[in-house]
Amino acid sequence: MNAQSPVICELAGGIATLTLNLPAKLNPIARELQVELRDALERIREDRAVRAVILTGAGKAFCVGADLSAMAPGDQGKSLGDQTAEWMQSLSNPLVETLRTLPVPVVAAVNGAAAGAGVGLALAADVTVAARSAYFYLPFLPKLGIVPDLGCTWEIPRRAGRARAMGMALLDERVGAEQAVQWGLIWACADDAQLAEEARAIAQRLARLPAHAVAEARAAFAASERHTLAEQLRYESERQRELIDRPTFREGVSAFLQKRPPTFPGR
Template identity: 65%
Template sequence: MNPEQILVRERVGAVALLRLNIPARMNPLTLPLQQALRAALAELREDRSVRALLLTGTGKAFCVGADLGSMSPPENGSLGQQTADAMESLSNPLIEDLRTLPFPVVSAVNGACAGAGVGLALSADVVVAARSAYFYLPFMPRLGIVPDLGSTWFLERFVGRARALALSLLGDHLSAERAEQWGLIWSCVDDAQLPDAALALAQSLAALPAHAAQEMRAVYEAAGRQTLPQQLRYEAERQRELIDRPAFAEGVQAFLAKREPVFPGR
């Protein structure tokens, strides 16, 4: 597969757009697509003109997860070992790549989001979905395996263990509207509005201070593992450093002048 055919790359100002582009098969996470994604993310990480990323799918689906049709046992060894090796060397690093980018990431879920595609979508900082979209975890009820690519980590934190466990066991479709109500995603919009709404969201995030994504990810991940006194100390330590940075000075000046702040890029 040609990487340029399975992953469409675009730019709108400071926003980079990546589109999963295997629409006839509902954008499965083939090995070539994962490799193309990792290569694109590595390039964007080094491109200091990029200030936000928008990830979406082409066609009727965002991503339906693993490419089950291509999975076959190797001549020597087991299919399980082969799959775990691929996850550790390619799929899991892909999620870590997205979570550690030096700029905010938006997932625009344009349709079906199933299997490992759920972990891919939820790895973004902000998720917006079309009203017709849905989230589906077929792992256990259909295949006898556990959710992967971080799905369990995200779901437990975003919607709580009771809902995460029931979704994983029952395999019900979770509509975009219900996902918004549960707090799994930021917003649900009409299908025709999704491209413009997602881009506007990414452009707003691109205007943030250059360190916004990294700092906000870190502070909320710390909040999930620390006691309140520990988190209060953590917040004070971050303010100790951040208040002395140029972004804070620009924010104060803009506030006093009653104008929008203009923060420098990366």
């Protein structure tokens, strides 16, 4: 573990904790942080000892989005807009896609401000929990005249509804952790001092799931967004056709009949 790295990775008990580590700047999604985070996620993808991931921030913030002070056109003759779009498509967008396709569940522990692209990063997790003092804030349009990114325009209306997504995008207001829970934007909030403990407890529960559970859940809910009810019912029955014949189902039934917790193998 390198305490000076933009991303600190710690592995204990099958849980990898990734800490965004630029606290002096409130953990902006700087280029070097993105590179380090991508590399850490790829190592986790290959490490079969990892059963769950916690993503959090060092210091007072989770992630405040782009480092505007570092944004300037390069010397390749490209505009700042061209350069930014290329960075997003080659680095930032794949980060979100990687989080959403990891073979293990991801818990975002939002320890403070999640602003701009930091909101997208927090919502890319499978389960998002926040400190009670944390908040979610989209300054893109009211402050900068640009659209929310890193998946915010996809995630927020699906979680909280279009009306609340539009309000967040346009009204320049912070959404506190408790309000975010009420809206369905995140799973839960915890007292600030208890956030790390709560996130780890959730990660430990997720680590005990069947290895394929998170991928199946993601795929099932994604399918429901494009299917009619009849199509989704058909999808569910076809997945049961395969999954019921797996050893994990047999173990689950045995555990139920024996009144004990099931024990599932790792991935």
